[in-house]
Amino acid sequence: MTQNRLWLWLPLALFAFFAGLAGYMLTQEKDQFVESTMIGEALPEFVLEPAFGGLPGAARADFVGGKPRLLNIWASWCLPCIAEAPQLDALKAKGVEIIGIAIRDRPEDVANFLGQYGNPYTRIGSDRISEVQLAIGSSGVPETFVIDAKGVIRYQHIGDIRADDVPVLLAELEKAQ
Amino acid sequence: MIAEIGLAALWLAAALAVLQMVSGGFALRSVEGAPNPMAIYARPAAVVQAVLAVLAFILLLYAFAVTDLSIKLVATNSHSMKPMIYKLTGTWGNHEGSMLLWVGVLALSGGLLAAFEKRLPERTMGATLGVQGFVALGFYAFLLFSSNPFERLPVPAVEGVGLNPLLQDIGLAIHPPTLYAGYVGLSVAFSLAMGALLTKEVNPSFARVMRPWVLGAWVLLTFGITAGSYWAYYELGWGGWWFWDPVENASLMPWLAATALMHSVSVLAARDALRTWTIMLGVLAFSMSMLGTFLVRSGVLTSVHAFAVDPERGAFILGLLGLYIGGAFTIFALRAGAVAEGKRFAATSREGALVFNNVMLSAILAIVLLGTLYPLLTEAFDVRVSVGPPYFNPAAAIFAVPMFLVMAVGPLLRWKEDKPARIQFEMLLVAAVLIGVIALVSFFGQFPLLPMLGLGLAAALAVAAVLPLKGRKLTRVPSATWGMVLAHFGVAVSLFGMACEGAFTQERLAAVAPGGTEQVGDFAVTLQSVTPVAGPNWTAIEARLAVSQNGGEPVILSPQARNFWSPPQATSESALLTRWNGQLYAVIGNQAEDGRWQIRVWWKPFVTFIWYGGLLIALGGVLAIAGRVKVDVKRRKATAMGDARRADLEALGAAAPVPAE
Numbered sequence: 019m020t021q022n023r024l025w026l027w028l029p030l031a032l033f034a035f036f037a038g039l040a041g042y043m044l045t046q047e048k049d050q051f052v053e054s055t056m057i058g059e060a061l062p063e064f065v066l067e068p069a070f071g072g073l074p075g076a077a078r079a080d081f082v083g084g085k086p087r088l089l090n091i092w093a094s095w096c097l098p099c100i101a102e103a104p105q106l107d108a109l110k111a112k113g114v115e116i117i118g119i120a121i122r123d124r125p126e127d128v129a130n131f132l133g134q135y136g137n138p139y140t141r142i143g144s145d146r147i148s149e150v151q152l153a154i155g156s157s158g159v160p161e162t163f164v165i166d167a168k169g170v171i172r173y174q175h176i177g178d179i180r181a182d183d184v185p186v187l188l189a190e191l192e193k194a195q
Numbered sequence: 196m197i198a199e200i201g202l203a204a205l206w207l208a209a210a211l212a213v214l215q216m217v218s219g220g221f222a223l224r225s226v227e228g229a230p231n232p233m234a235i236y237a238r239p240a241a242v243v244q245a246v247l248a249v250l251a252f253i254l255l256l257y258a259f260a261v262t263d264l265s266i267k268l269v270a271t272n273s274h275s276m277k278p279m280i281y282k283l284t285g286t287w288g289n290h291e292g293s294m295l296l297w298v299g300v301l302a303l304s305g306g307l308l309a310a311f312e313k314r315l316p317e318r319t320m321g322a323t324l325g326v327q328g329f330v331a332l333g334f335y336a337f338l339l340f341s342s343n344p345f346e347r348l349p350v351p352a353v354e355g356v357g358l359n360p361l362l363q364d365i366g367l368a369i370h371p372p373t374l375y376a377g378y379v380g381l382s383v384a385f386s387l388a389m390g391a392l393l394t395k396e397v398n399p400s401f402a403r404v405m406r407p408w409v410l411g412a413w414v415l416l417t418f419g420i421t422a423g424s425y426w427a428y429y430e431l432g433w434g435g436w437w438f439w440d441p442v443e444n445a446s447l448m449p450w451l452a453a454t455a456l457m458h459s460v461s462v463l464a465a466r467d468a469l470r471t472w473t474i475m476l477g478v479l480a481f482s483m484s485m486l487g488t489f490l491v492r493s494g495v496l497t498s499v500h501a502f503a504v505d506p507e508r509g510a511f512i513l514g515l516l517g518l519y520i521g522g523a524f525t526i527f528a529l530r531a532g533a534v535a536e537g538k539r540f541a542a543t544s545r546e547g548a549l550v551f552n553n554v555m556l557s558a559i560l561a562i563v564l565l566g567t568l569y570p571l572l573t574e575a576f577d578v579r580v581s582v583g584p585p586y587f588n589p590a591a592a593i594f595a596v597p598m599f600l601v602m603a604v605g606p607l608l609r610w611k612e613d614k615p616a617r618i619q620f621e622m623l624l625v626a627a628v629l630i631g632v633i634a635l636v637s638f639f640g641q642f643p644l645l646p647m648l649g650l651g652l653a654a655a656l657a658v659a660a661v662l663p664l665k666g667r668k669l670t671r672v673p674s675a676t677w678g679m680v681l682a683h684f685g686v687a688v689s690l691f692g693m694a695c696e697g698a699f700t701q702e703r704l705a706a707v708a709p710g711g712t713e714q715v716g717d718f719a720v721t722l723q724s725v726t727p728v729a730g731p732n733w734t735a736i737e738a739r740l741a742v743s744q745n746g747g748e749p750v751i752l753s754p755q756a757r758n759f760w761s762p763p764q765a766t767s768e769s770a771l772l773t774r775w776n777g778q779l780y781a782v783i784g785n786q787a788e789d790g791r792w793q794i795r796v797w798w799k800p801f802v803t804f805i806w807y808g809g810l811l812i813a814l815g816g817v818l819a820i821a822g823r824v825k826v827d828v829k830r831r832k833a834t835a836m837g838d839a840r841r842a843d844l845e846a847l848g849a850a851a852p853v854p855a856e
Contacts, residue, residue, distance in 0.1 A: 026531050029475070030524035033482075036568065037517050043571055044493060044509050097356065122758065147758055 054155025054163075054174050061089075061169045062153045066143025069118070070125040072132070076117050076143030082169045086194035088114055088187070089163040090139070091151055093121045094131035096159045098178035105179040106138035112188060118142040121151055121159050162187070166194035198266050198345040201254035205345075208247040208302060209335035215240040215305075215328030222321020223393060230317055237324040238309040244331065245306025252286075252299040255344055259286045262355060268292060268344050270352035277355075284368045290492060290508070291344035293371060297488075298334045300372075300379040304408075305331060308383055315404050316396060323390030330382055333515045341511050370426055374419035374446055378484035380412025381449060384456065388477030389523060397470040397534050402463035403827075405477070407820055409460055412480075413453045414816035420446050421809030432767030432782045434797050436696065436805055439587045444567045445487025448560055452480035455556040458549050466610055468537040468546055472553070478527060482520045483560070489516055490567070541612040548605030555598035562590045592645055599652045602686070603659035606679065621662050629655035642698040649694030656687035674822025682815025689808025695777075695801035706791040716798035718772075718779055719743045723751075725783070725792055733757045735768070738783040738792065742772055754783045778802050 056062075061078050068075040081087055090106065092099040106116060118139040120128055128142065145151055154163065154171065164173035164187065173190040175183060214236055221233035258266050259282050262275045272289045273282055287293040305327040312320065338344065387405045391397045423446065428436045437443065456476040462469045493509025540546040566582045573580050603625050607618045615622070633651035636642065660683035664672060703715045712721045723739040735757040741749040754770040772779040777800040784793030 023532050026471075026528040029479070030521065030528055033520055033524055037513065037521065039568075039572060039575060040489070040493075040513055041510075043575060044513065046575075 053176075054171070056153075056155040056171050057174055059171055061165055061171055062150075064143075064150045064153065066119065066145055066150060069120040069123060069142040069144035070128040070132075072129065073137075073139060074141050076119060076141045078169060080117060080141055081165045082167070084167055085115070086164060086166045086172070086191045088116045088191070089154075089165050090116050090118045091121060091156050091159055091161045091163075092118055093123050093159050094127040095123070096121075099131075099160045100135055102160055102178035102180075103135040103138070105181060105184055107136050108181075108184055109179075109187065110138040114188070114191060115140050119145050119150055121145050121148055164190045164194055197254050197258055197263065198347060201251045201258075202339075202343070202345040204247045204251040204254070205335060205339060208244045208251070209332060209339065211240045211244040211247070212328045212332040212335055215244060216325050216332060219321045219323070219325020219328055222318055222325065225318060225321070234317070234321045237321055237328070241302075241309035241324055241327065242306045244328075245302040248299045248302035252295050255292060255295055256283060256286050258345075259283060259292075264353070264355060265347055265351035267346045267348050270348060270355050272355070274355040280365070280368065287371055287375075291338070291342045293375070294334070294338055294342050295344050296372060297375050297379060298331065298338060300376050301327075301331050301334060301382055304379055304383050305386075308386075308408075312404060314400060315390075316394070319390045319394045319396045319401065321390075322393045323386045326389040326393075327383070327386040330386065330519060333518060337508075337511050337515065341508050370419060370422045373415050373422065377412045377415035377419055377453075378449060378481075378487070380408055380415060381453060381481045381484050383408040384412065384477045385481035385523070388474045389526065392474050392526060392530050392534070395530070395534055397463075397474060399464050399467050402460050402473065405473075406457075406460050406464055407823060409453060409457050409480075410816055410820045410823070413450070413457050414813050414820070416446070416450045416453055417809060417813040417816060420450055421806050421813065424809070425806050429769050429771060429780075430766075432769045434702075434769075434780055434782075434795075434799075436693075436802065439566070439583055441567050442487075442491050444563050445483075445490050448563055448567075449480055449483040449487065451556050451560040451563070452476060452483050455553045455560075456480050459553055462546055462549055463537070466538055466540070466546060468540055469550070470534050470537040471531045472550075474531060474534070475527065476553075478520070478523045479560075482516075482523070483564075485512075485516055485520065489513060538611075540610070543608065543615055544612050545605060545608045545610050548601050548608055551601050552598050552605065555594045555601070558594040559591050559598075562594065563587065566590070588645060592648070596648060596652065599656055599686075599690070602683065603656055606663045606683070607659075621659070621665075624662075625655045625659045628658050636698075646694040646697035649690050649697065653687045653691035653694055656690065657684060660684040660687055674825065675819045676822075678815045678817070678819030678822060680815070681818060682812045685808045685811025685813075685815055687808070688804050688811055689806075692801050692804030692806075692808060696799050696805065699800045700802075701798045702795070703797075704793070704795045707794045708789075708791045711791075713794065713796065715779070715796045717745050718796075718798060719746070720779075720781070720794070720796050721749070722792060722794060725786075728755070730757075736783065738781075738794065740770070740781055740794070740796075742779060742781075744774075752779070752781050754781045756783050756785075773803060776800060 061081055063078050065077040066075050081089070088109065092102075110116060116138050118141070120142055123144060123146075125144075128144075132139075143150070151159075155174075156163075158176065160178055162175040162179060163171055166172050172194045173187075175187065179187065218234055218236035218240060221231045222237065225231035225234055255268075258269055259273055260279070262269060262273055262282060264270045264275075268289065268291050272292070273285050277285070285292075287296045305324070308327070309324055315323070384405055387401070387408070391401045420443075423443070424436050427438065427443070428434075456473065456479075459469045459473045459476055463473045489509065489512045493512060566587050569582050570580050604618065604622055607621050609617075629651045632654040633647055636647055636650050660680055663676065663680060701716045703713050703720075705713050707713060707722045709722055709724055712719055714720075719742070721741040721743075723741050725736055725738050728735050728737045735755040737753050737755045740752040740754070742752055743749040750772055752770040752772055755768040757766045757768055767782050767784075770781045772781075777798060780797040780799060782795045784795060786792050
């Protein structure tokens with residue numbers, strides 16, 4: 019009889035084990051960001067047409083030579099990109115050259131966006147099918163990459179740039195010298 | 196205003212769930228013949244609660260229909276440019292909305308139970324409604340405290356940020372609501388099981404009340420899984436029909452438990468055996484539904500079905516899980532020993548066969564559960580693993596093969612006790628078909644073991660499924676038996692489709708220049724052109740493939756590689772050519788440097804039988820429900836007529852005869 023009674027507790031014991039495990043796993047940090055595996059690698063070859071009439075397009079060649087630059091993946095339809103616009107302006111004011119890649123965008127929308135939120139870019143390439151975006155290991159918009167003077171990807175920032183991210187990016191640019 | 200009314204309805208419904216729970220609890224304190232005066236509120240509370248929860252869901256639907264961008268959920272999950280049908284389906288294409296749908300269906304089924312079920316003793320009914328109220332309360336708390344679907348934005352958004360393009364599909368319109376209705380139907384079975392356990396009234400009449408709920412939930416789950424499998428097949432563009440993804444497993448596990456429960460509740464109804472086992476499965480089936488919800492929404496496992504991933508919500512659901520499942524298992528452990536033992540039976544009897552298959556189903560359930568949770572276990576030790584078909588297929592087959600064999604002969608056995616010699620002829624026939632087909636297939640080619648076994652078992656099962664009809668007058672066979680025959684035949688059909696897909700699929704991956712032709716099986720596939728096309732919220736490149744079977748008239752297939760904006764995402768839209776004996780499945784890939792296009796084409800013989808089989812299984816369930824309901828209505832009418840006659844006789848002053856039943 020006791021044996022009979024004992025199996026009745028088995029489901030509860032199994033469940034308690036699962037609940038304990040799941041509870042433990044919930045408290046563990048889980049990495050939600052998809053990091054690029056291209057960090058430390060050379061920027062792949064690409065040539066993108068201008069995203070709108072006002073600025074030239076972007077190519078791999080534009081990143082080579084002189085000083086480290088920022089590559090900013092953005093789009094006019096992206097709300098966090100509006101939030102990061104003032105930080106990009108702040109970076110530009112510090113003398114950083116920012117080259118943009120507009121993802122799946124239209125020229126008139128790009129022009130509108132820049133007219134409304136300011137233009138921190140020296141060049142903007144138009145990536146209509148996210149080809150370059152995927153090639154450099156970016157999985158979302160916006161993302162910002164530090165590219166050194168040899169055209170090697172040194173650092174990836176995922177998500178919009180907040181005010182406290184600006185010094186971090188400046189330090190990374192310094193490190194990439 | 197709409198959002199505020201919806202929120203108010205939810206709060207009111209939660210308050211009524213408290214009333215239902217308390218009043219249901221008082222029902223346990225009533226004594227025979229004298230119902231507790233506090234117990235009368237449970238039924239009306241359940242009905243009104245159902246109305247309020249459904250109202251809240253309708254209001255959210257309306258907010259999505261008119262794209263009310265002042266509501267956070269609409270702004271983050273919808274877009275004014277989206278086609279109307281996808282605006283509506285977007286209501287449940289996100290965490291909060293789908294939770295509201297879940298709660299709405301939960302309340303609705305509780306309300307239906309309260310309004311229409313009059314067969315159970317009031318004590319058991321009160322306890323059942325009390326448990327149902329307790330379960331609903333937890334989910335109301337979850338919605339109101341951590342997933343409020345009606346939350347307003349401080350400033351209305353200018354435009355919504357869209358919907359996952361994979362979810363812009365008609366499959367989404369039917370697949371999740373069907374599954375939810377199934378999961379939640381199991382909640383009624385759970386509440387009934389707990390109610391019966393609390394009052395120790397585990398008997399055939401309780402089983403007859405529980406059976407339609409289990410059958411209904413099982414039919415919906417079967418249909419939902421079938422539809423979900425087909426959706427993944429054509430929408431994900433990978434050519435597979437089952438991926439053993441955690442979310443798929445989350446829907447399969449309750450189905451396995453419900454299948455076992457459905458059979459065991461039938462034994463309880465017909466033979467008064469398997470009492471504790473039925474209760475156990477009732478708890479287990481709903482536990483699996485809740486576990487699925489937890490796995491999908493807490494983000495502890497990675498899956499292609501990414502939902503709102505939020506550890507805080509995960510903790511909340513885990514808390515609910517601990518409360519309900521932990522509580523139920525505790526009550527089970529304390530009470531189940533006190534439930535009187537049911538009727539005994541011999542090993543070779545229909546009950547014996549059903550018990551064997553119940554154990555096999557539970558073993559498969561354990562295999563799937565273990566495989567699904569294993570990554571969680573190893574991740575606790577910082578090892579990332581992914582468990583896939585190489586584990587699931589053979590491990591499940593170890594138990595599925597004996598199960599199918601017993602399933603072939605089980606329905607032929609008599610209740611209580613039988614001699615295998617009596618069904619000698621049938622057993623030999625089934626064995627001959629099984630061995631014959633396997634021998635025939637292995638004569639014609641080299642195929643993997645499992646598909647070959649599958650072909651043999653499918654043929655044997657198809658024959659065995661109709662054997663119970665042998666020697667019976669077909670017009671007099673009850674609908675429930677027809678349902679069983681059809682469902683078992685459906686299993687054979689589905690198994691045949693799976694085995695053919697596994698054994699005979701032909702695949703061709705090639706880079707083709709426009710004008711080029713590739714051969715797959717009997718089909719010549721010519722790439723005529725590749726052109727850009729645009730939809731309301733996507734752009735795509737579309738290939739025109741002219742497909743000609745054995746040199747016949749060509750048919751045009753147009754697979755697309757779509758790019759959605761807001762949010763940006765690329766999807767592959769497969770194009771299918773369906774023939775009675777299989778499907779041609781085509782996808783277009785990238786363009787190569789030299790201007791050629793990657794084309795991937797499969798010929799999958801009889802693959803459609805997988806889903807035809809699923810539909811047959813579900814249809815069998817529908818027939819069984821119809822049969823049970825018909826009998827029930829007849830019985831009720833007869834009782835009512837008997838009551839009326841007795842009342843007449845009493846009025847005439849004669850002695851009332853004692854009713855036969």
